[in-house]
Each structure stands twice: as C-alpha cells, then as structure tokens.
Amino acid sequence: MHGHRNGLKTAVLLGALAALILFVGSWFGRGGLLVALGIALVTNGVAYWKSDAIALRSMRAYPVHEAQQPAMHRIVRELSTAARQPMPRLFVSPTMAPNAFATGRNPRNAAVCATEGILSILDERELRAVLGHELAHVYNRDILTSSVAGALATVIMFLANFAFFLPRDGDDDGPGPFGMLALLLLGPLAASMIQLSISRSREFEADADGSRLTGDPLALASALRKLEQGTRALPLPADKTLVATSHLMIANPFRAEGLARMFASHPPMAERVARLEGMAGYRR
Secondary structure, three states, X not given: OOXXXXXXXXXXXXXXXXXXXXXXXXXXXXXXXXXXXHHHHHHHHHHHHHHXXXXXXXXXXXXXXXXXXXHHHHHHHXXXXXXXXXXXXXXXXXXXXXXXXXXXXXXXXXXXXXXXHHHHHOOXXXXXXXXXXXXXXXXXXXHHHHHHHHHXXXXXXXXXXXXXXXXXXXXXXXXXXXXXXXXXXXXXXXXXXXXHHHHHHHHHHHHHHHHHHHOOHHHHHXXXXXXXXXXXXXXXXXXXXXXXXXXXXXXXXXXXXXXXXXXXXXXXXXXXXXXXXXXXXXXX
C-alpha cells in the first residue's frame, strides 16, 4: 500500500494551496487575501469532514445491512481482516449505471458504495476484485488526497473568477490585462490537470494493490471489461453534482466523445487490463 506517499501528496497540495492564495491575494491587497483565505479554509474543511456525505448523497446511496447484501459484507469483512484494517460502511446506489467508489477521510471513517447496476452484472469473483480495488483506495489514503485535490481545484477556479471582479488597491496594483486573461484561462486548466494527474495514477495503484489483496488480478481485468461495456451502454447524466464525484469511481461514468476523451479522469481500460494481465503472467 502507498498511504505514506499519499500523505506526502496531500501535504504538497495543501502547501500549494497556501502558496497560491498568498500569491493571488497579494495582487489585490489585504481584502482579497483575507477573502480568498476564508474561502480556502471553508472549502478544505468541507472536503475533509464532509466529502463522504457529499459523494454518497450525490449518488442517492443508502446503507445496506448484511441481510440485504450478504455477499458484499462477507467479501469486505474477509478482505479487511486480511489487510488488518477496520471494515468500512457499505452502501448501494439505486442506479443501473454500473460503478463503485470509496469515500471518507481515513480507514476508520470510510464508506464503499456499489451501484445496483454493478451488482447485477458481476459474478462474486469479479465483485470481490472490485471491492478489493476500492479498499485499496481506502488503505492508500487516496480519498483524502482526492478531496484535497478537489478543494485545490475549486479554489483555483474560484480565484480565477474572483480575480476578474475584485477591486484592486490603487491604480497601479494588480495584474495587467494579460495577467488577468492568463489567470482566467489557465486557472481552470490547472485545476483540471491537478485532478486528472492524481486520479489516473491512483487508479493504476489501486488496481495493483487491490489485486494483491485479493490475489486475483484476472478477476479485476474481467470486471473492468464488463464495466467498460456497461458504462458505455448506461452512462450517468453529466450533471454538476455527479461530475464532482466521478473521479472517485472505478470506471469513468460518462460517455466521453471527441475532445472529452482527452480530459477523462480515468486511464484507458485497455491499459489497465493489460497491466493486470501482466501481473498475472497472462499471455494472449
């Protein structure tokens, strides 16, 4: 597991957030700095303490007891015990779009959610592999890193727009027209790049670590093939709330077409499957 590396990533992201706020705020005087700092603190606080509730609410997920989902409970209990980690809360989302995700600020406050769609298309071996993948995200502290990255992205986009409207102290203070334009154009792009780079790398790591936990990389490869077909046939609607949760999911839940493929938050399924088959020593 790579929890120590994600702890470092989180610290770096928080440092970058503080530096960005000070840099942009200094352009607009004390008022701009104080407002931006307040927004950053609130955003980070919500991301840290309420990220799980927000993600689960966006998918209308409901908690499930062992009598309702015995296979999920049995699998997660076995894998958590093998990893010597606390068992997360289990949820199901009432959508036929096949997917799964984990959320929560640490292993003791984690939740794993599967959609009704994924439960209907996977056999138990494949479901075990998917749940192992999600537990790897939990144990690697990916969720906290992703939440902070999301907060940083939100603050960048806020500051990019805030810079345009905030009055400046004095006629000569602040960026010129080209600086303002660069901030407005590059801010959202930088925010997207932060989220994409973290999401793509963590998916490869969770595939590998989850497969080591279950001892069955080919089962995850099989599940990913089914998910690729299933999400293509039944994508989620690309509304604002779901977009903010999509980077947590095991498969890209939206139908990416044209240039949208360049900004997909997940690596290509074919590459993920090939890496898993390589782990198993599989040769076509």
